[in-house]
Amino acid sequence: MTGRTAFETRYGFARNAVLLSNWRESPFNRWSFQNVGELVPSAPFASASGSEAPPQALGGLLDEKVASANAPETVAAFLQRSDTDALTIMKGGKWVGDWLAPHMEFGARHIIFSISKSFTAILAGILEGEGVFDPEAPVVNYIPEAKSSAYGDASCRHVLDMTVSLDFEEAYLDPESAFARYRRATLWNPGGGSESLKAFLLTLQRLGEPHGRTYRYRSPNSDLLGALLERASGQRIADLLRDKLWLPLGATSEGSIAVDMEGTARTAGGISVTPRDLARVGEMMRQGGMANGRRIVPDAWVRDTVSTGGSFEAWQRGTMAFLFPKGRYRNKWYQTGHDSGAYCGIGIHGQWLYVNPRDEVVIAKMSSQPEPVDDRLDVELVAFFEALSRMV
């Protein structure tokens, strides 16, 4: 009999200290973000092959200095300060290097939170290319029962671009908010199991402002997108992810997506994948929708998503323009507006998929930042990714 378990030695707390009520808090998230399926029911989506090329050390790059908020610091120091669990870099389609925190193993899955939105939008692009889904159609064409909700007069485009005039606040930390009801409906917090995610979504109401005018980041839109795609295709999201993205992409590890009490996929934030597979999605976008010589998603959709589409005015009216002053948001992807042409998917607690076309670089960063949102750190992270792109 041992006093301290292997788990305690590794993570610094006991497994039974991690509960549905605290799993997204630090330090528990250093473990839970890699093990969401132990807390929230989840559906797998299989990969084609189980073989991943071995990890490559970042080597001397870790000791190089980057500008930071206070003073130059080493890449290694910045990765630690930003609570990085894993960093994987590609350049020109080749693996540059992998960095892992001591509490994460190479090949482990990690939740990507709202980069799940960007994945789901790729499915929308694929289904659009197949003529199965029309992004300009009214939501009620696919979900008639949304008629008396905020989505009753919204289009799928509004949902895709986060310009639904939705009366809902992303109050991540207030346990009494409508957001808390949302968290219960997704089974992410205790007390779920009575109201389904879809039922919750259909109770949401709109603001007076017209749809389409202002970028309003509201996660329920992205869960609704999943429901729209399921209705349009007649397929479950996990099956779409497997058949249309994971298998053709050549992902090497099974992914998973959290589901609610009736199996509705948490497309707004419930996907877990390995850092390498996350980077593969970025590389596919960088290749204009191609992977392994095979088309995954139409090139026109990628171009629209990462460079030409989206409303600068709507973005300016939103609350995130501080991060990308020249940016736009299209199909659940952020266009930075930088000279590098960079675009990205972003998830709370420090999840990033950063694609820099000019430097041919893709960076996947998975983290367990203690706060869901950290605006100051986000600004630093963007500068870091741009600097890193030039260094590799």
Add this chain to the structure above:
Amino acid sequence: MTGRTAFETRYGFARNAVLLSNWRESPFNRWSFQNVGELVPSAPFASASGSEAPPQALGGLLDEKVASANAPETVAAFLQRSDTDALTIMKGGKWVGDWLAPHMEFGARHIIFSISKSFTAILAGILEGEGVFDPEAPVVNYIPEAKSSAYGDASCRHVLDMTVSLDFEEAYLDPESAFARYRRATLWNPGGGSESLKAFLLTLQRLGEPHGRTYRYRSPNSDLLGALLERASGQRIADLLRDKLWLPLGATSEGSIAVDMEGTARTAGGISVTPRDLARVGEMMRQGGMANGRRIVPDAWVRDTVSTGGSFEAWQRGTMAFLFPKGRYRNKWYQTGHDSGAYCGIGIHGQWLYVNPRDEVVIAKMSSQPEPVDDRLDVELVAFFEALSRMV
């Protein structure tokens, strides 16, 4: 937009009809038994390789007649009547054939219910061989806080052989029983999340009869076994399964085990694996604890478990002697007492791992029988496995 989803076409009901309140009922269990992780939080245990040899049809065997309750019927008819989802047969260490219901894909995982107990006992045998776990020790040596429970004066041996004098009924269908509290603690039924599985186990009390006298099949014993092994080894059950069984065994697919609100593994019934990997465990037992030329568990432990150990008297005093009149129960495995020397693991709703040493046959059967327990069908199934062993 399609009217009928791919899911409905395949299973005959909608995904959102399957809830935590009905997932083990027919017809929903035809899907849910292969997708437990969508209903109950689960921990994965990785396999070494992702490559499985392709399925082999059973061919003419399906048309052969076997004796059954009423009259001879074909193997195919019996498989259907017994709600088989998958059947895999090995002989002499070689794959003889695989049969799959239309609603199960080759390579899919399926819950094995109480064969999980037999897996967990293998871990106990391995840890005993390593000198880490003593099956004859008092339970309180590992779990001192069990002192005032039924386990306060029981040994691990009593737990392993189901001879704890436990005041607990396996009332699978009564929603008001202590069994219902157990189901909530495991998160298998709605209303869980307040009492942990371990807390529940420690509330159980004993009967007046001495421990060791009567075979009493009580699943909580087997959950306690998992807790005993975690305490003894300092490792989590999922990690033990991966490191000590799944990787050395050469299992080809990731398995999973359901966990409770604080991560305690459902060792009494929460493991899901593929039919092929289930058969591999049987073959390892048939090989006296060896797989791929490597020792998994001591041969003395296997011999004791499948042939020499266990109390015939305790078995006779129990309620399952009708199934194996000459049988015994040892280390969570059933010795049939047949001339074939057969032994097996059994799970509710028709899960079987049947090993027949005389005929060198291993049979894995996964099912979605509508009732958890069906004594009459069990008698038929045992006769079927014996007949099948001689036919292949």
